[in-house]
Amino acid sequence: MDEEYDVVVLGTGLTECILSGLLSKEGKKVLHMDRNDYYGGDSASLNLTQLYRKFRPGQEPPSELGRDRDYAVDLIPKFIIASGEMTQILVHTDVTRYLEFKQIAGSFVYRDGKISKVPSTEMEAVRSPLMGLFEKRRAKKFFEFLQNWKDEDPATHQGIDLDKDSMKTVYEKFGLEPGTQDFIGHAMALYLDDDYITKTARATYNRIVLYTSSMARYGKSPYIYPLYGLGELPQSFARLSAIYGGTYMLDKTIDEIVTDEQGKFVGVRSGGETVKAKQVIGDPSYFGAGKQTEGKLRVVEESKVIRAICVLKHPIPETDDSDSCQIIIPQNQVGRRNDIYIAMVSSTHNVCAKGIHIAIVSTIVETDKPELEIAPGLKLLGPIHDKFVSISPVYTPTTTGQDDNIFITQSYDATSHFETVVEDVQDVWKRVTGSDLVLKKQEVEVQQ
């Protein structure tokens, strides 16, 4: 380890692996380390042995769950939204050659005690029990307005300015009921709370367009999912990095981030050796995780997310026996400030044994009894065979890193897809390299 690197990357979570892959491709000399003996960090998918080691140390997984190797249980519940930025990165870096994707079979929303499908077509919308007859007409007008919107054609604006008027104004213009607003804002625009209503409408417009174009792409839901679990994503970007010369070391304890008198990054000390580099990128767990390290508070806690990984022996009731789905419980429906999400996958996605379904119920913690907060979600699952609960702080860095060459990524948030991960990648990239991330399509290397 006496070589000097351009960048040391700490942690093999998805954010770090994408950055590592892109930096190696750019010609940087990258050393990528992880304290765990597996890839993925907080965004790993674990087999049963690893899952038990993490949640119930000393306990053996029960044999009735089947073979260890059949499992790849995600630690964070997220799906890839088909028309989103993550898909762009996957395609542009060509890591899709290592991956295989399947659709998520359904997207559902909770309303008045029942689960209903989020309509994916106009026909479904007309038949949906989510709205009454007159409300359907009003909603149709609203969606036509969005569909026809052209920035350059004021005739399509109907007196609305997306960059000045609030979403509240837009809802009022079309006379949409609060229940419909809940459905649009939470099940389609995927907002976790209601703060968006008083903000300008442009962001909500963009999110609805992202949702509907993603929905249109493959038909059943706006989401796709990699076979063998989300942990395949960091692995594929790690391979990209390795192919372009990145060096990988797993199972390495990181003892210290070494800095000079001015506090600038010098290197990383691991097991008596210090490896030098110009810059370091890493996830918050390598930088104190909310506590002071080397006399500095490098990351602070923004919120906490509770995630309950539930092992089921049946599909979720009322979801047409879907092999996979997302269910959104909008906050208003259960008297909360933040939505509760359920993400379910099964053996169709090669993440568990046949007959098993893995559902993760999650939300942003609001009280000192987080387990009670997810109860409305757990209730929808039917009998729960086993449950693994984690409460994870969401950390954000205190500085940009430009002064000390220490660049820290964000923890994974409570959103249902990877769009905020891509935003973090773009942000860190700009801080590290000084320029915007531009994706160039890779030359195809397959040789015949």
Added chain:
Amino acid sequence: MSKQFQFKLVLLGESAVGKSSLVLRFVKDQFDDYRESTIGAAFLTQIVTLEDQTTVKFEIWDTAGQERYKSLAPMYYRNANCAVVVYDITQSASLEKARNWIRELQRQADPSIVIALCGNKSDLSARRQVSEEEAKKYAEEEGLMWAETSAKTGEGVSEIFTAIAKKLPLTAPPSARAGGAARGTSGARSGVDLNKQPTGQNSNEPCNC
């Protein structure tokens, strides 16, 4: 029409035993004396035609150096139909490493995987540390194919890959046999192909409500 089968082949073995050189010889019939550690050799393919005109397409995964610090990802082994585990006949320690890789394959890979143990650098037999008998005996015990090769002279290289092709189960219909190797071209399967979608589309998409 002759049948074509596609298989994922993974390379394993200690650093510097000649994994990449072996593939370079097989795929391009080239050799480079001063080849650096694997960089940029992502994904190579080569087709072997058997006597009955059946063609076998190997999709070859090189380690990209990730074997060096025991950081090969599970993805590497996933759906591998065959593996070539390489040792250097002039380094007895490299056979020990090869045994470890074979144990790892037996643990992580599909039980039906075809494994070939390959003693490379046979052109350097004057400095031989691993006898043919020793390696052959081990391969027989473990039920592996075995051969010595020289990526430098080309000796034995195409033979071992052809032997693997013959040993692979060519009975199932081609689509079912593709394993994970058919990724990205899996239109016929139930998966979705991200590469088929037009790229660069964004907020100006008409909405489908």
